[in-house]
Amino acid sequence: AQSVTQLGSHVSVSEGALVLLRCNYSSSVPPYLFWYVQYPNQGLQLLLKYTSAATLVKGINGFEAEFKKSETSFHLTKPSAHMSDAAEYFCAVSDHNTDKLIFGTGTRLQVFP
Amino acid sequence: DTEVTQTPKHLVMGMTNKKSLKCEQHMGHRAMYWYKQKAKKPPELMFVYSYEKLSINESVPSRFSPECPNSSLLNLHLHALQPEDSALYLCASSRLAGADTDTQYFGPGTRLTVL
Helix, strand or coil: CCCCCCCCCCEEECCCCCCEECEEECCCCCCCCEEEEEEECCEEEEEEEECCCEEEEEEHHHHHHEEECCCCCEEEEECCCCHHHEEEEEEEEEECCCCCECCCCCCCEEECC | CEEEEEEECCCEEECCCCEEEEECCCCCEEEEEEEEEEECCCCCEEEEECCCCEEEECCCCCEEEEEEEEECEEEEEEEECHHHHCEEEEEEECCCCCCCCCCCCCCCCCCEEEE
C-alpha cells in the first residue's frame, strides 16, 4: 500500500529564509503526489500536485516541489519564507488500489520575524 | 472557481441532539467526500460518493449518516454523537472519484463540539 512520511512535525525558519519541508513516499507504481496547506481553523488548500508530467512542480504562493524517483521524495521548498506561510502542511499520495488520498502526519511551519 | 462551501462553520450539540452538516459545490464534480480531522492530525476519510451513490464507507459508526441529494450537495446527518466525535469535519469534491484521476478540493470545514 502507498504511504507518505513527513520528516519533522515542526519546522521553524526566519522570515526571508529558505523553507524546506520533507516528504518521502512509498509506492510500487508511479504515484500522484500532492501538497496541501491548512491555515488555522481553515480547510485544506491545494499547493501543488505531481502527476508525472514534469519533475519540478510549481505551485501557488511561490512554493515548488521536485519529484525524485531515486530518492522516493517530493520535498516542498520556497526560497524566501513570509510570515503568512505559517501553517500546517500535508503531503499526500494517491493509493492506486483503493482510490484514496493518503496523508502524511503533517508539518507545522513557524516563521519568525 | 474551485470553491466548496460548508455550513455551519461551528456547531455545538448535545449527545441527544440531531443535527446536519451541509456541503455544496458548483464545479460540476461528480465525487464528494467527508473527512474527519482531529486536532494536530491529518484528515481521515469517512465517506465517498460517486455519481450520487455511496462508494466508500470507512466503517463509520451509524450515528453518522451521509446523504447526497444531488450532484452538488452532500449532507452529513448526526445523531446521538459522543464527545470524542468533536472534530473538524471537512468536505471535499473532485471531478471524478479516485485520487489518481483528479484533485480533491476541500471546503473550510465545520468545527463540531459535542457536549
